[in-house]
Amino acid sequence: MRIEAIPEKLIVAFVVVLISYLQLTTNFYVLGPAFGGWTTIFAQKLLAPMNILLVSLYVNYYLACITEPGSTPEGWEPPYSILNPDESVPIRVGILGPRFCKKCDSYKPPRSHHCRHCGKCVLRMDHHCPWLGNCIGFGNYSYFIRFVFSVMGCCSYGAYLLLWRLQRILDMRKSPWHMHQVSTTELGVIGFNLCLIAIVLLLVGVLAVYHTYCLLKGQTTIEGWERTKTTRLVNRRKIDPVEFPFDIGFYHNICSVLGRNPLLWWFPRSSPGDGLKYDVKPDTDPLVPYSWPPRDPKDLGPSIIERIEQEQHWEGKKLVRRDSEGYLVKEITMEDRIRMLNVESIETEQYDELNPDEYYYDSNSAESDVTDDEGDHDVDKTFVLEESEWVDEE
Ligand SMILES: [Zn+2]
Ligand SMILES: [Zn+2]
DSSP: OOGGGSOHHHHHHHHHHHHHHHHHIIIIIIIHHHTTOTTSHHHHHHHHHHHHHHHHHHHHHHHHHHSOOOBOOTTOOOOHHHHSOOTTSOOOTTOOSOOEETTTTEEOOTTOEEETTTTEEETTOOEEETTTTEEESTTTHHHHHHHHHHHHHHHHHHHHHHHHHHHHHHHHHHSGGGGGGOOHHHHHHHHHHHHHHHHHHHHHHHHHHHHHHHHHHTOOHHHHHHHHHHHHHHHTTSSOOOOOTTOOOHHHHHHHHHOSOGGGTTSOOOOSSOSSOOOOOTTOOTHHHHHOSOOOGGGGOOOTTOOHHHHHHHTTOOEEEEOTTOOEEEEEOHHHHHHHHHHHHHHHHHHHHHOTTTSSOOTTSHHHHHBHHHHHHHHHTTTOOOGGGEEEOO
């Protein structure tokens, strides 16, 4: 059974019950009594780090669940200079015009992606998270990161105390004078809780490591995939080399998510900025942030199954080509179109031979789960043209 099939509210309720069960039994049933009573200063001191992290965990989980990740403001457009680039500046292969979302019928701000679960373009989209019942994007990524690190800290310290208590019990069991003090139920709860914590640490640990890497590299999960794809395209010489524009150095990358004051990095608040504009590397071509990720121009070719009668219908009209991500490709004439069809049919055969694995769209891939548009992008590789990809120029 896929996790998508379970209602998100049910998953969130499960997470809350799991956290509550772990904290209540660990605090009040196992460790409190073991430290001479939950209210004693000694117990409070030893349990304080775990409980402070627990508060951080609850607060950030709540905020990550209820905070809007951010969507494209109505009527948003890239700046005039991006929409009307200087034609004397040479165009690099792979760097196309500003992105456009066909589903939302609007331009896409830099780093945004269309989420099929939310049915809208999400600013600085990272991924759609069923465990939070929300999309993780510009508005709530900082809460998500703090939640993940709070889980790691809280569970690690809780596991350390539980293991300490387990060791004590095992030592006591060896002593005949203390046999009556050892509760089998407590032993069972410690064992069960340690197993649960180990599973949580393993799953969230993978997330924590990956998101630490993303945080330091100034990228989202989707941009991680895009960077891999871009490197592959550059290595195969399909596009001109282009650097990921949003990686502005470890320290500034962290500041762009957790805020500019390191003393307040752990304090629950959203990321600075408006989610529509981002700092970029010095000397970055201004077009790159609006057109990232680069695309293989071959993907933008028209269908080989297009019908001649449609060509008749288009004759005399000025056409503008948009690809699945909405890139404005260029105005073409019917002659261009026929030439592209001829070239495409030859190139398609070569493409098929070179990259048989890439030729088909895998509907089960993680990438396709997250955003529709990445899926559409791959569907494009089958060279089936949707009529909606063509828009009459006004
Ligand atoms: Zn959209
Ligand atoms: Zn979503």
